[in-house]
Amino acid sequence: MTKNRYGLGRDIPADVARAVRQRDGFGCVVCGNAIIDYEHFAPEFKDAKEHNTDGIVLLCVMCHGLKTRGRLSSQSISDAMKSPKALQRGFSFGPxxxxxxxxxxxxxxxxxxxxxxxxxxxxxxxxxxxxxxxxxxxxxxxxxxxxxxxxxxxxxxxxxxxxxxxxxxxxxxxxxxxxxxxxxxxxxxxxxxxxxxxxxxxxxxxxxxxxxxxxxxxxxxxxxxxxxxxxxxxxxxxxxxxxxxxxxxxxxxxxxxxxxxxxxxxxxxxxxxxxxxxxxxxxxxxxxxxxxxxx
Ligand SMILES: [Zn+2]
Structure with missing residues (x-):
């Protein structure tokens, strides 16, 4: 298991992961897609000392990739966190x-x-x-x-x-x-x-x-x-x-x-x-x- 410089592993405790899913409506906060990654957002994983629901957000594979490539700003993600897409629509989705x-x-x-x-x-x-x-x-x-x-x-x-x-x-x-x-x-x-x-x-x-x-x-x-x-x-x-x-x-x-x-x-x-x-x-x-x- 890869750990960051604070010794924090990648595995998010089950109850924390579930609380994040429930908060974000089981989908990417930006687009509502249900095929998601748990993204340490504030702070980023490398600087995180714990797995805290407030600092983790659901992003789909596509939006995650856009963020990594600098095509999706942190500002847009924090805005989306305030009103996750899945909650707006009432469902998350996948193919x-x-x-x-x-x-x-x-x-x-x-x-x-x-x-x-x-x-x-x-x-x-x-x-x-x-x-x-x-x-x-x-x-x-x-x-x-x-x-x-x-x-x-x-x-x-x-x-x-x-x-x-x-x-x-x-x-x-x-x-x-x-x-x-x-x-x-x-x-x-x-x-x-x-x-x-x-x-x-x-x-x-x-x-x-x-x-x-x-x-x-x-x-x-x-x-x-x-x-x-x-x-x-x-x-x-x-x-x-x-x-x-x-x-x-x-x-x-x-x-x-x-x-x-x-x-x-x-x-x-x-x-x-x-x-x-x-x-x-x-x-x-x-x-x-x-x-x-x-x-
Ligand atoms: Zn997305």
Whole structure:
């Protein structure tokens, strides 16, 4: 590890780095880009005796380079620190590199190939992939990802991802984006394997009342409004128009043809908070039919 003349190492303590991210809205203060470096600004790293949030600023690779080359002044950076770009816009952003081959989307244990709409809830496309705008151009991924309480957490619009500044913490490290709602609880881990694969490794989201979750090594679970749950250890979808469709009648898998292969699936009943106790519900074994194949 390189140390400066005061013996200060490059590694910024995790809590200091997080406080800087939260203050600057998880993006470069100048332009809002989420692919950032932590820049010792006042004083510069060579003169710094400690890692102090006040002296560190988020700068993207581009703006950092402009500063190093003298094309971005210290004055402009201190001005930007007073009103970071991401906070002004409500999100920080970054690109996904998507190629001209239909990308594969993996949502927990659900693998979708050649599926234009991976998840549709009450008619809204939550994860979808559109054809390239021009021949040879990239396929276009869009998604609306909410947190466990249903608040917007991240949007993907034609391969540009935008993480909301209202999140508690957003870390972009290597190919992963991690969003937490507090120190312990991870709401999203998203890994990109450019140019053909996007993996939602972990998530706890709620969209229009329907909860969907998958945590390391655990099944992917869909929980309907009435507490019915469906969990799977693995599902492969290929060539379906819609991979998973949820509406008021329940859940359909593999809509519009294509191939569906299911490793295991179980249906159950969870107890939504504030609901009628389970013992008071009518017996519903026969009526639990959240899963129906549909053509
Ligand atoms: Zn920037």
């Amino acid at each position: 996904f590199d998507v190629g001209s081959k239909h990308p594969e989307l993996i949502l927990g244990n659900v693998v979708a190939r050649n599926v234009p709409v991976l998840l549709q809830i009450f008619g809204e496309n939550v994860f979808c992939i559109r054809e390239p705008e021009a021949k040879g151009g990239p396929f276009r991924i869009s998604a609306f990802v909410s947190d466990r309480n249903g608040a917007p957490m991240m949007h993907i619009v034609d391969n540009e991802w935008r993480t909301r500044t209202s999140n508690w913490d957003v870390r972009v490290e290597g190919k992963r984006i991690t969003i937490n709602s507090n120190v312990r609880d991870i709401d999203l881990v998203l890994r990109s394997n450019p140019p053909h694969q996007l993996v939602f490794e972990r998530f706890n989201m709620r969209h229009r009342g329907i909860a969907i979750s998958s945590n390391a090594g655990q099944p992917t679970v869909f929980e309907m409004l009435d507490g019915r749950t469906l969990s799977t250890d693995g599902m492969d979808l290929d060539g379906c128009k819609i991979g998973v469709m949820l509406d008021k009648t329940g859940l359909s898998i593999g809509v519009g043809g294509g191939a569906v292969s299911i490793k295991s699936m179980s249906v159950g009943f969870s107890q939504p908070s504030g609901s009628v106790p389970r013992s008071n519900r009518p017996s519903s074994t026969a009526s639990i039919l959240p899963f129906k194949p549909r053509k």
